[in-house]
Amino acid sequence: MAHKNVAELLLAADPDAARIYINELKRQECTLEMVAAENFVSALTLQVEGNIFTNKYAEGQPKKRYYGGCANMDDIELLAVERAKKLFGAEHINVQPHAGSQANMAVYHAAIKPGDTVLAMELTHGGHLTHGSAMNFSGQFYKIVPYHVRLTDHRIDFDEVAALAAEHKPAMIICGASAYPRVVEFDKFAQIAGDCGAVLMADIAHIAGLVAAKVHPSPIGHCDFVTTTTHKTLRGPRGAIIMCREKDADRLDKCVMPGIQGGPLMHSVFSKAVAFGEALKPEFADIQRQTVKNAATLAQTLLDKDLALISGGTDNHIVLVNLSNRNITGKQAEQALEKVGIVANRNTIPGETRPPYVASGIRFGTPALTTRGLKEAQIARVGNLIAKVLQDPENEALLKSVAGEVQEISAAFPIYPSQWPQGKNPREEGC
């Protein structure tokens, strides 16, 4: 009997869940996914993510567990670590964090104490919630001093970073961002951290795939701790890892477990190992290079249509459009684009005047479309469609015609044919 995929299993066993699953299958096939933090895992990683390692508790470290029966857990975790070390060149890697926020929290615990001063990028200038937002544990348990990009060119203002470091003597400096379209100069941060005696942490969640493929400079050697999620440009399952020097390994591992987590999600550690194996293949580096080329093409296409971009362009996979001088908010832009099947997210911008739920920017990323197979020609076409929608978001006839083009493009680049129920393309019933 042929192996059944998830949709087929659900159709037989749980029609309510099947309906929701197939709706999402359809949404992913029918839309153009441009959220910069998202990607599509390979068919292999997808399949492997649902595996029998989910049944096992494995608290502790490989070969030092608090449960019996962990020999296979040890083998897969050591394989994930070995492959991650080959990808990034770090001395020590912990592959257990459930998500990026937990990875960052573990580093705070390992490196500094509650009440210590942390110098981190302001959220609206590209930082992340866990880099000191007042609504997040980081802003509540630590004294945060924010640094910024220059409002003239939207590049990190290293004069300000150095001056703030000298004035406040932070215990830790965080570099790395969620919405910064330019290269992060880890060497410059290392110089400043060295001068003021701060621990340097890099959060490379967005650019990890680019770093692994050597299309972005590496933080290893410059930073004391490096965190990344595994599911963005790195194209693995949802999760995170932390890298550090051997001298900090024991302290860090204890801060992950028992510090903030109990049993690791071993099915996820398993699929991290498989995804890291894929990332070591030459095809992965090809995709990362293409991701950057596609982002450059998207940026140029939007500039040619007179849209303003934060920093004037991109060096990585992110294109952040500044809508502050247009008659449309980030929220309205996101909603108009979703109507035509282009999925992106509203984003605050440097100098933001609107609340984050509304925002004055819209952020695009090219990882998912590149994984899907789109190259410069198709990305330029998508860029032109985006520009049309942003310029005339309430023109229903225009939106309809753009939606038709989105369907043409998405139909030409199927994602998971093996996941369709009974081989039927879910878009056949309409997108």
Ligand code: DSN
């Ligand atoms: N929320 C992710 C992003 O979109 O960048 C980061 O956590």
